[in-house]
Amino acid sequence: MDISGVSAAGGMHTVSGASSSGPPQQKMSSLFDSIDTSGSGSITKAQFDQAFQSKNPPAVFQKQGADAIFASLDPSGTGSVSKQDFVAGMSKLMASLRADNAGSSSSSSSLGSSLQALNQIDPSSVSQNAAPGSLLNLQA
Numbered sequence: 001m002d003i004s005g006v007s008a009a010g011g012m013h014t015v016s017g018a019s020s021s022g023p024p025q026q027k028m029s030s031l032f033d034s035i036d037t038s039g040s041g042s043i044t045k046a047q048f049d050q051a052f053q054s055k056n057p058p059a060v061f062q063k064q065g066a067d068a069i070f071a072s073l074d075p076s077g078t079g080s081v082s083k084q085d086f087v088a089g090m091s092k093l094m095a096s097l098r099a100d101n102a103g104s105s106s107s108s109s110s111l112g113s114s115l116q117a118l119n120q121i122d123p124s125s126v127s128q129n130a131a132p133g134s135l136l137n138l139q140a
Contacts, residue, residue, distance in 0.1 A: 024094060028087040042080040045070055060097050069093065 035043045035051040043051075052066035061069060073081045073089040081089070 024091055025087050028090045029083065031090070032083045032086045036083070042082050043086065044080050045074075048073075048081070 032043065035047050037047065048070050049066050052061075052069075070081070071077075072093060073086055
């Protein structure tokens with residue numbers, strides 16, 4: 001799919017064919033137009049599946065799969081999605097994926113800091129009689 005997405009490394013990237021300028025809604029609108037090859041004003045599951053296969057969706061979209069993404073765009077199960085619903089749904093999905101990715105990258109950053117701090121502890125400096133958990137800093 002020609003959309004701006006979140007890469008596995010956490011950075012933003014532009015997927016092939018997407019305009020790198022303009023607001024996200026404009027990009028989603030252009031993406032919709034490229035999928036709606038018949039010009040009907042709505043896209044079917046078959047059109048969406050074809051676009052998902054022929055365009056280069058970000059890894060987070062590939063991981064979810066075309067069926068799951070289309071289902072989120074078409075929650076009532078009508079089998080087609082209007083341009084308005086597509087733009088709104090994809091914008092929400094992108095925001096959600098960015099938030100999820102931001103949370104996971106800050107979590108991994110905290111985890112890395114914690115591991116680094118643990119690796120700096122000299123085992124010989126810990127008393128044999130130290131109570132379990134006494135090295136924990138509850139103020140952090």
